[in-house]
Amino acid sequence: MRSQARHAAILAGAAVVGLAVIAFAQGQPPPAMQPHPHGVFGAILDYLRRQPFILLFLVVAVGYALGEVKVKGVGMGSTAATLLLALIVSFWAFQSFNIEYTLPEFTSTVFFNLFIFAIGMKVGPQFLGGIHREGKHLIILALLVPLLSSALVYASRFFTHLAPGLLAGILSGANTATPGFGAAQAALASGSAALSGEAARQAPGNLTTSYAFLYCISMVVFTVLMSVMPKMFGKDAVADGKAMEKELAGEDSAPLPGTADSFIRGYMPLDLRVFRVENPALEGRTVADLDHAHPRVAIERIYHKGRVYNPPPDLVLSRGDEVAMLGPVSLLLAGGPRIGPEVDDSKLRNVKFDTVEFIVHNKDVIGKTLGELALRMGQGIYLNALFRAGDQLPVSQDQAVNKGDVLRITGSPKRVAELGKVLGPPVKPSLSTDIITLGLGLAAGALLGAITVPMFGIQFSLGSAVGLLVVSIGLSILRTHNPALGGPFPESARQLLEDVGLNVFIAILGLNSGAGVAHAIAGGLLAPTLIIGSIAAFVPPIVGWMVGQYIFKMNSAVLMGAIAGARCNSAGMRAAQEASKSIVPAIGYPVTFAISNLLLTLICYMFALMG
Template identity: 35%
Template sequence: MDKSGNHLRAAGRLAAHISWLTLLLAAGPALAQDGAPSTGQSVVGQIFDQIEPVTEAGLHGFFQLLDNQPIAFVLLALTLGTLIGKISFKTVSLGSTAGTLLVGVILSMIAEAAYGITYSIPGILSSFMLLLFMYALGLKVGPQFFSGLRKGGLAFVGIGVIVWVLNWVICYFGAKLVGLAPGYATGLISGSYTITAILGVGQGAMTSGAYVPPDGMTVEEVGANMAAAYAISYVLSTVGIILLIRYLPRIFGYDAEADAKRAEAEYTGGAMHPVPGAPGALTMSASPYDLRAFSVTHYHFLGRSISQLAADFPHVPILRVVRDHQIVELSSDPVIAAGDIVTVRSNVHDLILEEGELIGPESDDQLARNVPLEVADVHIGSHAVSGETIAKLESHGTGGVEVQALFRAGNELPLGPDSDVRFGDVLRLTGPDAAIKAAAKQLGGHAILPTMKSEVLYLALAMLVGYLVGIVTVTVSGIPFALGTSAGVIMAGVGVSYFRSRNPNFGGPVHEGARSFLQDFGLNAFVAVLSANVGPKVISALGGDTIMWLALIGIAGALIPPLVAFWVGVKVFGLNSIISDGATTGGRNSTPGLNAIMEESKSSVAAVPYPVSYALTTVLALIGGYFSMILS
């Protein structure tokens, strides 16, 4: 009876709480209308996000919804842009990045022109997405970056300078020649170069007093001219440079895919395997080794223990013993009996010609043949094995572990029986998981196996360091100089992958699918946000013949310099067409352009020279923007 009473009292208290909450929710809006504090509304507001209602129907309501819900705008632009980017006309396509930009700009322009809705998405979203892209790209090209500096650093610098000089000359003197008002030249440089920071430098020249507007003009009017020129030239230049960079090799008669393969061979020193930590490093590749199962009949094997057989026949390692349809635990060092089935892993040639006679007839027993194999990188941390040859290591009885590749200081070395290993080297091993881990212990390291996860700790820390380095600003004669957050973060990715190629324990591995997703989604989401914010500025700049000159000069400033620089890179510096294209897009500061040539060539090798010319021209473009404002 007491228990029943307790249950009734508990039920009563629960009903009272529910009734109180119901009244609170119902009374909250009414209290708020009367001007009294609404406790219910504040409680609900802490739990549920408030969704702004769409008050219009039809297309107006649709565009209003995109304004109220910016995430919906970004996702729609990504969806439609990716679909449009896949459409190909005579092998020419926009690609997902240019498609996303085009869709976003069209949506934002229609909203502004038809319904007076101005989209404005916080820039922190686009900035963060761009940094994710830059870091993921740095992870991919890091090991090749320093090799690229050694092989063609001077050429990369030369290409960057050519792009910058020609862009400045075309935009500044083009605006002066057609009589455009002050501010337009700086905006054209900023937009055609797709470097928004140049607008900040130009604005800084005015606020500091280094530039004084002519009589009859205000600082605000000059600033509006800069913004209009930037908006027009930015949109046209971004789409134009993506298409130009993508097809530059084809325009000059080069095969992008074939040249990319040659460049990869050149910049990897002829290496056959990806360095530790690189995409595809821990992928099982073709091997002369194979698994076979044999029924034991030969007297050399009968009555011998596993340890005795490992010492007598090190080239025929036994991986599994099946007896009466059961797997025998090898750690107990069992003795082989007649009728046992043993699984061995060795060179296919030896397995076919020797092992059958040495052990017995081959078996198709599934339990014996189903031995999972792994691939792993092991950092040699034992001085005891330093100096030993591959053949000597294998003679110790490695349990079916094969040395697939040998790396020293991030470079692949020729592999043979007489190749010696040293402390700090990295060996890539293939074989059963337990055998790999045992071999790793013998080598003084631990096995780095494939993973499906992304290393968030290293990602966050490296991006933070790169970001902080990028915002460090040094002011010289009133001109602020900074590496830039994008360049800082890509160099952070380069650094992580560089150190990981020396020691795979350093923050790895990162699954290639995760890295590729960060790269593709980061860039396209950045472009989607950017398109929403730029579209309205295009509308405001439309009018008179000024827009025609802005479009013509902006396109010329964006496209002519890369054409010239690419030709110089190939014909004068003798660069591979894909390497010249990568240096050119770095000189143009076009990250979407880099993505386009990587898609076209089906390779990331174009990104090797990109950071060199990118970092240089970022600084030069800011200097040029400052002086274009002063000289207006």
């Protein structure tokens, strides 16, 4: 398996690098500025240039399909496949037909921000547990990986001559650190760099070209590397992800309110049985009498004189009526024969059950014990779980209920409606999404990321990605305290934002990078950029992984996210989720991502000043 994993990582990188090497060997200069589409392929690629929407989603669709292909059980995943395909198409179009794709960067930003927000909306509750468990280790990895990468890039100055601007471009591109690239651009634009004359004119172009070229190479190969890294070191990321989920949630704990699985009912120790009235003693008695005789069993429906009733208390029973009763199996088996024989094929069995959550605000409920509430309103319902301030409490007769507690309850729509008259409107599963909260959350996250703080002459900011992570993680944690906060946010909608957001961002990145890669080849920047950048991109995360696994003994699923964050690589984190089949990698991602981004921004700025 280790050999297969290595082969997969090598092949993914070789596919991109091979394009560049072939073009370099052919010595093709950058083509003229005007497109010259010829032949069928040229016409198609030029048509796609004029129809960017079609181009974008064709690449996304085919990339997803290629991501499902596996060779001996090893595949690239949708993210790496989409980026690789986009880069190949873009490079081919530019190099062969002088067709350059320029999809709007704003579109890329929108979809990337949706992806980041969707990640935070799911990982919030687990994030706190992960920080409590691995916080110190995450901080060390967040420092180790970027510092080691910076040291390797800086050391290359003693072995080879790097043209002006390459030092910062290689470091930012190898680590996919866009804020670092921006800081380097600002340093060169300020005129403070130790450059003059021709070197000063070359530096911005070298910076941009090396960054764009290495960004794509690093993104593709690192994404595949993350998906196979656990296998390379003999770990089972799927098993580790599930183990961490159980550890953070508790073996027998119910999903927290506001989370993806909160309304999955699971086992319920109640059953619905139907009995035919044959006992003569029940003739002429009412439904209220039957309720009184079976205090912990609910009369859900009655088939009476050819009609189905949601029975009123004063309905008089007749011989031959069928009674649908909901309650604990032991009570049904004991009390049912006193009514009559059980009916297997009754139409009354079609009773649906809803699982909902009630937030306690009623003064008549606050301070009461669960036992007291069960006597008043517990007939025909099942209390799945009780939560207080985001923590699950044990369910017992003596457990008092406080204001703001969340009661997760399962019952028939009739019973839920009756309970709602006392507890207030329930929070129900929904297929709709609260767009107001989504919009405000995205705006707040971007605003937080845009706040700048001057430091060492540099304007530092968290960046939109970190700002959105902070806001969305905070919102998801608050929803565990009060699931009504922020309105419905169904898991299917969240997953769509996550999947489409990242892959559209990745597709735009690849489609816009073909020309930059071609210019890097033609300008002779390929060899030093590729060699130094590859060392800086892949040695530090491997070292970081070894430290995390062998010294810190970290869970491999959490470690995948931590390494992806330390490399400022969101696509790698997504690949880690795909490989582990778990959200757990996102636990280790935000802390390392934020620290590494800040560190690389400062270092790239200083590298640009060096020239």
